[in-house]
Amino acid sequence: MIGGYGERSILRQLNPLTAMVIVFAVTITMFISLDPRTALIILVAELPLIAVARMSPRQWLMRAWPLGLALIGILLANLLFSGYTGGRELFDLGPFHVTTASLAAAIGVALRILTLALPAIVLFAVIDPTDLADALVIQWHAPARIAVGSLAAIRMVPLVMSDLQHVYLSRRTRGIGAGRNPVVMAAILVRTLGAVLVSSIRRATRLALAMDSRGFDSGIARTVARESMWRRRDSGLVAVTIGVCVIAVAVSIVGGTFRTIFG
Amino acid sequence: MPSRVQLQGFGFRHLSRKAWAVRDIDLVIEAGERVLLLGPSGSGKSTLLSAIGGVLDEQSGDIAGRVLIDGEPPTPATGGHGSMPKSGIVFQDPDSQIVMSRCGDDVAFGLENAALPRDQIWPRVDAALARVKFGYPRDRSTHALSGGERQRLVLAGVIALRPGLLLLDEPTANLDPGGTDQVISTLRDICADRSATVIIVEHKISAALPLVDRIVVIDPDGGILADGRADEVLREQGPYLAARGVWIDDSIPYVPATKAKGTPSDPLLIAQAPQRRYRGSDLLLPAATDLTLSAGSISALVGPNGVGKSTLALMLAGLTKVEVGSVRATAALSTEHDRPLHKWRADYLANRITAVFQNPEHQFLTGSVREEVALNPSRVKAADQQSRADAIIERLNLGHLAEANPFTLSGGQKRRLSVATALARDPTVLILDEPTFGQDRTTWSELCKLFAEQRDDGRCLLMITHDELIVSALADQVITMASCNGLNPDYPDISGVTS
Numbered sequence: 001m002i003g004g005y006g007e008r009s010i011l012r013q014l015n016p017l018t019a020m021v022i023v024f025a026v027t028i029t030m031f032i033s034l035d036p037r038t039a040l041i042i043l044v045a046e047l048p049l050i051a052v053a054r055m056s057p058r059q060w061l062m063r064a065w066p067l068g069l070a071l072i073g074i075l076l077a078n079l080l081f082s083g084y085t086g087g088r089e090l091f092d093l094g095p096f097h098v099t100t101a102s103l104a105a106a107i108g109v110a111l112r113i114l115t116l117a118l119p120a121i122v123l124f125a126v127i128d129p130t131d132l133a134d135a136l137v138i139q140w141h142a143p144a145r146i147a148v149g150s151l152a153a154i155r156m157v158p159l160v161m162s163d164l165q166h167v168y169l170s171r172r173t174r175g176i177g178a179g180r181n182p183v184v185m186a187a188i189l190v191r192t193l194g195a196v197l198v199s200s201i202r203r204a205t206r207l208a209l210a211m212d213s214r215g216f217d218s219g220i221a222r223t224v225a226r227e228s229m230w231r232r233r234d235s236g237l238v239a240v241t242i243g244v245c246v247i248a249v250a251v252s253i254v255g256g257t258f259r260t261i262f263g
Numbered sequence: 264m265p266s267r268v269q270l271q272g273f274g275f276r277h278l279s280r281k282a283w284a285v286r287d288i289d290l291v292i293e294a295g296e297r298v299l300l301l302g303p304s305g306s307g308k309s310t311l312l313s314a315i316g317g318v319l320d321e322q323s324g325d326i327a328g329r330v331l332i333d334g335e336p337p338t339p340a341t342g343g344h345g346s347m348p349k350s351g352i353v354f355q356d357p358d359s360q361i362v363m364s365r366c367g368d369d370v371a372f373g374l375e376n377a378a379l380p381r382d383q384i385w386p387r388v389d390a391a392l393a394r395v396k397f398g399y400p401r402d403r404s405t406h407a408l409s410g411g412e413r414q415r416l417v418l419a420g421v422i423a424l425r426p427g428l429l430l431l432d433e434p435t436a437n438l439d440p441g442g443t444d445q446v447i448s449t450l451r452d453i454c455a456d457r458s459a460t461v462i463i464v465e466h467k468i469s470a471a472l473p474l475v476d477r478i479v480v481i482d483p484d485g486g487i488l489a490d491g492r493a494d495e496v497l498r499e500q501g502p503y504l505a506a507r508g509v510w511i512d513d514s515i516p517y518v519p520a521t522k523a524k525g526t527p528s529d530p531l532l533i534a535q536a537p538q539r540r541y542r543g544s545d546l547l548l549p550a551a552t553d554l555t556l557s558a559g560s561i562s563a564l565v566g567p568n569g570v571g572k573s574t575l576a577l578m579l580a581g582l583t584k585v586e587v588g589s590v591r592a593t594a595a596l597s598t599e600h601d602r603p604l605h606k607w608r609a610d611y612l613a614n615r616i617t618a619v620f621q622n623p624e625h626q627f628l629t630g631s632v633r634e635e636v637a638l639n640p641s642r643v644k645a646a647d648q649q650s651r652a653d654a655i656i657e658r659l660n661l662g663h664l665a666e667a668n669p670f671t672l673s674g675g676q677k678r679r680l681s682v683a684t685a686l687a688r689d690p691t692v693l694i695l696d697e698p699t700f701g702q703d704r705t706t707w708s709e710l711c712k713l714f715a716e717q718r719d720d721g722r723c724l725l726m727i728t729h730d731e732l733i734v735s736a737l738a739d740q741v742i743t744m745a746s747c748n749g750l751n752p753d754y755p756d757i758s759g760v761t762s
Contacts, residue, residue, distance in 0.1 A: 129364065130364060155364050174613055224375060224381070
C-alpha cells in the first residue's frame with residue numbers, strides 16, 4: 001500500500017515521479033558501492049526527509065517495523081556468521097566469534113539497508129497513489145489501463161481484507177474450525193485464502209464491469225481530469241540527489257575505501 | 264436525448280443451466296418513459312437489466328432474440344470499439360462501482376473516459392454532485408462515506424455522463440431507511456425532467472412507485488405477467504400479482520399464528536454491554552447495550568448502519584472476542600458456559616449458535632445447493648440430514664436449483680440458501696443478518712413461517728434487519744441501537760471484524 005500518511009507534508013507538493021527517481025538513484029548507488037562511507041554520506045543527506053515527512057510516531061511504527069526487524073536480523077547474522085575474523089576479539093562462545101572486523105561488516109550492511117529503505121519508506125508513505133498514476137500517465141505516457149486499473153485495485157485492498165476476515169468467521173460459524181491442531185489450521189487457512197481469492201475475483205469482475213459501463217477502455221483516447229506538473233523544484237531535487245550520490249561514491253574512491261559488487 | 268428500448272423475443276440461459284433465466288421478452292419502452300421492473304425472486308430482472316445495458320457476458324450463456332437501443336444493439340461495454348455506452352447503470356453494491364479514492368475524482372472518471380477536456384470536466388463534476396445533493400468537498404475520501412452517500416456518489420458518476428438510458432438495479436439494497444430515503448429522493452429529482460429513459464428494479468415498492476409511470480412484471484416461466492400504467496396494474500392485477508409472489512404494497516403478507524408475547528422462558532445468552540475497540544483505536548463499539556436472548560423467542564436488532572449492529576452480532580455469535588463487558592451463555596445453552604464463547608470449538612459452537620452474514624457468498628463451501636444445505640456435521644443423523652435438507656430446499660423454492668452452483672444463483676436465492684444452511688444445522692441460537700433481503704412475497708412468507716416454527720420449537724432467533732415488515736410480523740423483542748458518541752455513525756459498517 002502506498003499513500004495516506006503525512007497529509008501536511010511538503011513532500012506532497014513534489015511530483016511523485018521525483019520520489020521514484022530518488023528511490024531509484026539511491027538503490028543504484030547502493031548497488032554500485034559497498035563502502036559504508038558512501039552509505040553514510042547519503043544517509044546523512046536523507047535525514048531531512050524524516051523531518052519533512054510529518055509522520056506521527058505511530059505512523060512510523062506502522063511503516064518501519066518490518067525494516068527494524070530486518071535490520072536486527074541482518075546485524076545478528078552478519079555479526080555471528082560472517083567470515084571476517086580480523087581485528088580485536090570482542091566475544092567468543094563456541095561457534096559464535098565476534099571481532100571488530102565482523103562488527104564493522106555487520107554495521108556496514110545494516111547501514112546500506114537503512115540508506116536504501118529510508119527514502120522508500122518516507123516517499124511511498126506520503127505520495128498519493130492517484131497523483132502517482134496521473135504522473136505516470138501524463139509525464140511518462142504509461143497506459144491508462146494499467147495505471148487506473150492499479151488505482152482501482154489499491155482501493156479494493158481494505159475490502160479484500162474485510163472479506164478475508166468474513167470468510168474465516170463464516171467457516172467458524174458453520175462449524176469448521178482448527179482447534180489447536182496446526183495441520184488442520186494450515187488446511188483451513190489454504191481453503192480460506194482460496195475462498196477469498198474467489199470473492200476477490202468476483203469483486204474485481206463487478207468493478208471492471210462498472211468501469212466498462214462508464215466507458216473505461218472503450219478505445220477513445222482518455223483525458224486526465226487532474227494536472228500533473230513537473231516543476232523546477234522537481235528537477236532541482238533530482239539534480240541534488242544525483243549530485244549527492246556521485247559525491248558519496250567519489251569520496252569513497254578518493255579515500256581509497258571504494259569496493260563494488262562489480263569487482 | 265432519452266433512448267427508446269426494444270426487446271424482441273429476448274432470452275438468456277446460463278451455461279450451466281437447462282432452464283432459461285429469462286425468456287420470450289417482447290417489450291418496447293418509449294424514450295423518456297420511467298419503468299419499474301418487477302418479478303418474483305429469480306425471474307431474471309437483473310439479467311434483463313444487464314442485457315439492456317450491454318454488460319451481459321455473452322460468454323457466460325446463450326442469448327435469444329434481440330435488444331435494441333434507439334434501433335441499434337447496445338454498445339458492448341468491453342473491448343475498444345471507440346464509442347461511449349449510451350446507458351448508465353447503477354448496481355446494488357456501491358463498493359464494486361467506486362473506482363477512485365477521492366469523491367470528485369470518481370465522478371470525473373467517466374468524463375475522462377469520454378475524453379472531455381480537463382476544463383470542462385470539473386464544472387460537470389460539480390453539477391453532478393450538486394444534483395445528487397452530495398454534501399462533501401470533492402477531495403472527500405470515498406472510504407469515509409455511508410452506504411447512502413456512496414450510492415449517491417455512484418449515481419453522480421453515472422449522470423455526469425448524461426446517459427439517455429438510466430438503469431438502476433436495486434439501488435437501495437442494503438441501505439438503512441435513512442439511506443434509502445436519501446437515494447429515492449435524489450432519484451425523484453433526477454427522473455423528474457425525463458432527460459433519460461429510466462428502468463428500475465426495486466423491491467421496496469412504495470419507495471419506487473413515485474419514481475415511475477409504468478410497471479412491467481416479468482413471468483419467471485417466460486414472457487411478461489403484467490404491463491401498464493403503474494396505478495392501473497396495481498389496482499386491476501394486484502391480487503393476482505401478489506399471489507404470484509410480486510410485492511404490490513408494503514403490507515405484511517403473512518403473520519404467524521403464535522406469537523409468544525410476554526412469556527419469558529429460559530435465557531440462553533446474556534449480554535452485558537459487550538464492546539470492542541474500533542480499528543485499534545480507543546473508541547468502543549457498539550454503544551453499551553444489555554440484552555438477554557431466551558429460548559422460544561425472536562429478537563430484532565435495528566438501527567442505522569454503522570452503529571455496530573454487526574459488531575454486536577459477531578460477539579453474540581462467539582466469532583469475535585468481547586473486549587469490554589461480557590456475553591455469557593447460560594447452563595441451558597451449554598455445559599461450557601464458563602468459557603468465553605469465542606474460545607469454544609467451532610463445531611461445538613455451531614451446534615449451539617450459528618450466524619448468517621450479510622454477504623451470503625462468503626459462507627458457501629460446496630459446489631451445489633443440495634451439498635451446501637446437507638453439509639452440517641451436526642447432531643442430526645446422516646439419513647435424516649439429507650431429507651431435512653431436501654425439505655428446507657423445497658420449502659424455500661430452491662428445489663429446481665438443487666444441483667446448481669451456489670454462486671450462479673440470483674441475489675434473493677443466495678440469501679435463502681445461506682439461511683437454509685443455518686436452519687438445516689438446527690442450532691439453539693440463530694443469528695441472522697438481513698435474512699429477508701431480496702425476497703419476493705412468497706419466499707418472504709415462507710422464511711417468516713420457518714422462523715416462527717423455529718421459535719415454536721424452542722429455538723432462539725436474533726435478526727439484524729432494516730425490514731420493518733419482518734420485525735412487526737415476528738419480533739418478541741426489539742433492540743434499537745443508536746450511534747455512540749465520537750464515531751461518525753455514517754462510517755461503512757465493516758467495523759467489527761477489522762482489528
